[in-house]
Amino acid sequence: MVDGEFIHPGFVFLFGSLLIPLLKGWLKRAYLLAISALSIALVATMQEGTYWQIDWLGVRMVLGRVDKLSLCFLWVFTIMAFLGTLYGLHRSEDGHHVAGFWYIGSSLGAVLAGDYLSLFTFWELMACSSVFLIWYRRRPESIRAGFRYLMVHVFGGLCLFFGMVFRYWQVGDFTFGPIPPGSAGVSDYLILSGFALNAAVVPLHAWLPDAYPEATVEGAVLLSAFTTKTAVYTLARAFSGYEVLALLGTLMTVYGVFYALIENDMRRVLAYHIVSQVGYMVAGVGIGTAMTINGACSHAFAHIIYKGLLFMGAGAVLYRMGTCKLSELGGLWRWMPWTMLFYIIGAVSISGFPLFSGFVSKNMTVSGAFDAGRPLLGIFMELAAIGTFLSVGLKVTAFAFFGEGGKEVKEAPWNMLLAMALASGICLFIGIYPHALYRLLPFEVEYHPYEVSKVLEVLQLLGFSGLVFFILKEKLRPEPKINLDLDFSYRMFTKYFMAFDRRVIALLDYLLGEVWKVVGMRGLYGGAEASDSFDRKAIDGVVDGMAYGVRTIGDRSRRLQWGSLQGYIALSTAIALLALILFALE
Amino acid sequence: MRKVLEILIRGKVYVRDICLLALLGLLILELPVKHHGRFWFERTYGFWSLFGIIGAFVLCKASKGIAHLFLSRGEDYYGGW
Numbered sequence: 305m306v307d308g309e310f311i312h313p314g315f316v317f318l319f320g321s322l323l324i325p326l327l328k329g330w331l332k333r334a335y336l337l338a339i340s341a342l343s344i345a346l347v348a349t350m351q352e353g354t355y356w357q358i359d360w361l362g363v364r365m366v367l368g369r370v371d372k373l374s375l376c377f378l379w380v381f382t383i384m385a386f387l388g389t390l391y392g393l394h395r396s397e398d399g400h401h402v403a404g405f406w407y408i409g410s411s412l413g414a415v416l417a418g419d420y421l422s423l424f425t426f427w428e429l430m431a432c433s434s435v436f437l438i439w440y441r442r443r444p445e446s447i448r449a450g451f452r453y454l455m456v457h458v459f460g461g462l463c464l465f466f467g468m469v470f471r472y473w474q475v476g477d478f479t480f481g482p483i484p485p486g487s488a489g490v491s492d493y494l495i496l497s498g499f500a501l502n503a504a505v506v507p508l509h510a511w512l513p514d515a516y517p518e519a520t521v522e523g524a525v526l527l528s529a530f531t532t533k534t535a536v537y538t539l540a541r542a543f544s545g546y547e548v549l550a551l552l553g554t555l556m557t558v559y560g561v562f563y564a565l566i567e568n569d570m571r572r573v574l575a576y577h578i579v580s581q582v583g584y585m586v587a588g589v590g591i592g593t594a595m596t597i598n599g600a601c602s603h604a605f606a607h608i609i610y611k612g613l614l615f616m617g618a619g620a621v622l623y624r625m626g627t628c629k630l631s632e633l634g635g636l637w638r639w640m641p642w643t644m645l646f647y648i649i650g651a652v653s654i655s656g657f658p659l660f661s662g663f664v665s666k667n668m669t670v671s672g673a674f675d676a677g678r679p680l681l682g683i684f685m686e687l688a689a690i691g692t693f694l695s696v697g698l699k700v701t702a703f704a705f706f707g708e709g710g711k712e713v714k715e716a717p718w719n720m721l722l723a724m725a726l727a728s729g730i731c732l733f734i735g736i737y738p739h740a741l742y743r744l745l746p747f748e749v750e751y752h753p754y755e756v757s758k759v760l761e762v763l764q765l766l767g768f769s770g771l772v773f774f775i776l777k778e779k780l781r782p783e784p785k786i787n788l789d790l791d792f793s794y795r796m797f798t799k800y801f802m803a804f805d806r807r808v809i810a811l812l813d814y815l816l817g818e819v820w821k822v823v824g825m826r827g828l829y830g831g832a833e834a835s836d837s838f839d840r841k842a843i844d845g846v847v848d849g850m851a852y853g854v855r856t857i858g859d860r861s862r863r864l865q866w867g868s869l870q871g872y873i874a875l876s877t878a879i880a881l882l883a884l885i886l887f888a889l890e
Numbered sequence: 891m892r893k894v895l896e897i898l899i900r901g902k903v904y905v906r907d908i909c910l911l912a913l914l915g916l917l918i919l920e921l922p923v924k925h926h927g928r929f930w931f932e933r934t935y936g937f938w939s940l941f942g943i944i945g946a947f948v949l950c951k952a953s954k955g956i957a958h959l960f961l962s963r964g965e966d967y968y969g970g971w
Contacts, residue, residue: 679928767942768942772950
C-alpha cells in the first residue's frame with residue numbers, strides 16, 4: 305500500500321474493512337472511526353504526483369493520480385466518510401459497515417484512477433457494494449429497488465466498458481484524461497453516457513430518486529455523497545466544455561426542484577434535490593470556463609457536506625418516527641429540536657443563504673454562467689435556487705418540524721447528533737471562511753462572494769420567494785401520493801413483462817403441455833410398444849434363432865463324439881474310403 | 891433549545907412582522923447600491939425581488955398543476971414493481 309510518500313486511502317478502506325467482523329463493541333466503533341480519520345490524514349499529507357503505476361498485460365494502470373482536481377474530491381470524500389461512519393456507528397450489522405467501507409474505498413479508488421481500466425474496476429465495485437446499503441433495509445420494496453438500481457448501473461457500466469474498449473482500438477491506450485469536444489467520437493460519447501448515468505443526468509436520472517429513499521438510514525447518507533460526485537469528478541476530468549452537459553445540467557437543476565416540490569417522502573424530496581444540485585455541477589463542467597469548473601468543484605464539496613447533513617436529519621426522523629412521509633409528520637420541533645436545528649442549517653446552506661456554504665459555491669457557477677455569456681442558463685439556475693428554498697428549506701421544515709400532528713419520540717442518538725453538529729459546523733465554516741475551500745480548487749480563484757450587490761441579490765430572491773410560500777402554503781401541502789417519473793418506463797415494462805409471462809407464456813406452456821400429453825405422449829407410447837414388439841419378435845427371433853441353431857449343431861456334433869477310439873478310426877476310415885471312391889469315379 | 895423555539899412560535903405574529911420588515915429593508919438597502927453586470931436584468935433595481943415572486947409562484951403552480959394533471963398516482967401504483 306505504500307509507494308514512497310503515497311498511501312492509497314481507498315485501499316485503507318478496502319483492506320481495513322476485513323477486520324470489522326473480528327472486532328466487537330467499543331473497539332469496533334473506535335476502529336471504524338480510526339480508519340476514517342486515517343484516510344483524512346492521508347489526504348492531508350498527500351503530495352501531487354503519479355503513484356502506483358502497474359504494467360499489467362501490456363497495459364499501464366495508474367492507481368494514484370494526485371493533482372488539484374482529484375485532491376479537492378479526495379478531501380471532501382474522506383471528510384464525508386468520517387461523518388457518515390460516525391452517523392452510522394450504532395448500526396450492529398458488520399455487513400453494513402463492510403459494504404459502506406467498500407463503497408467509500410472504491411469511490412476513492414475511482415477518483416485516484418489515472419486510466420480507464422482501473423477506473424472501470426472501481427466504478428463497478430462502487431455499484432456492487434453500494435447496493436447492499438439499500439438491501440440492508442430488508443424491506444421487499446428495498447430489495448426490488450436495489451435490483452433496479454443494480455440493473456441500471458450495470459447498463460451504465462456497459463456503456464463505459466464498450467466506450468473504453470472502442471477508444472482503446474482507436475487510440476491504443478487507456479489513459480483517462482481530457483477529451484476535447486471537437487475530437488470526440490462515438491466511443492467518447494459512450495463513455496460520457498456511462499458517466500452521465502451515474503451523475504443522474506436527465507433523462508438517465510430516474511434510478512436515483514427510486515433507490516436512495518429505499519436505502520437504510522445510514523446508507524442513504526453515504527449514497528448521497530459518493531456515486532453522483534464521483535461522476536461529476538470524471539465528467540470534469542474528461543468532458544469539460546461539452547455543450548450537451550451545459551444544457552442538460554441546467555435542465556437538471558429545474559427538473560429536480562420541480563419534483564421536490566410535489567414529493568411527499570422527505571428523503572425522496574432530498575433525492576430529487578441531488579439531481580437538481582448535481583445539475584449545477586454538470587452545467588458548470590459543460591460551460592467549461594475556469595470559473596464554472598471551479599464552481600462545479602466547490603459546489604460538489606459544499607453539496608456533499610450539506611446534502612449529507614440533510615439526509616442525516618431526514619434519516620434521524622425516519623429512525624425515530626418509522627416514517628419520513630411529510631403527510632404523516634408534523635410538530636417534531638417539540639421532540640427533536642436539535643435534529644431540526646441541524647436540518648435547518650443544512651437547508652439554509654443548500655438554499656444558498658449568505659454565511660452558509662451553498663452561498664459561496666452555488667453563486668460561483670451561476671456568476672460563471674453569466675460571465676461566460678450564458679444568461680439563459682444562469683436565469684434557470686436562479687429559478688432552481690428558488691425551488692430549492694421552497695422545497696427543502698420551507699416545505700420540509702414547515703410540514704415535518706412545525707405544524708401539528710406527529711407523536712412523541714426521543715431525540716436522535718448521540719452519534720447521529722454529533723455527526724450532524726460537525727457537518728453543520730463545516731457548512732458554517734465554509735460559508736464564513738470561503739477561502740479555505742477556494743484554496744482546494746483546480747484553478748486560481750478570482751471570485752469574491754461577499755459583495756454587497758451579490759448578498760442583496762440572493763437575500764431578495766430567497767426572501768420574496770419565501771413570502772410566496774407562506775401565501776401558497778396550503779396549496780403545497782404534501783399528499784400521500786407518488787409521482788410518475790422516467791423509471792415508469794422500465795418499471796412498467798417489468799410489470800407488463802411479468803404479467804405477459806404469467807398470462808401468455810404460462811398459457812402457452814400449459815397448452816404445449818396438453819398437446820404433448822395428447823399427441824406426443826401417445827406417439828411415444830405407440831413407438832415404444834412397436835419397438836418393444838419389434839425387439840421381442842424380430843430382434844429376439846433372429847438372436848434366439850441363431851442361438852437355437854448353434855445349440856442344435858452343438859447337440860448333433862456332441863452325438864458324434866461317443867468316446868470310443870476304435871469307433872472314431874472306423875468312422876474316419878469309412879469317410880476317407882468314401883471320398884477316395886468318389887474321387888476315383890470322377 | 892425547546893424553550894427558545896416555544897417563545898418564537900408563541901410570538902409567531904412578531905416573527906412574521908419582522909420578516910416582512912426585513913424584506914422591505916432589503917429593497918431600501920438596494921437603493922444606493924451600484925450594480926455592475928453584463929446583462930440588463932443584472933443592473934435593474936429590484937429585479938431579483940420580482941423574479942423571486944414570479945419564479946416561486948410559477949414553480950408552485952406549475953409543479954402542483956402538472957402533478958394533479960397526470961403525474962400523481964396512488965402509493966401502491968407499481969404494485970411492488
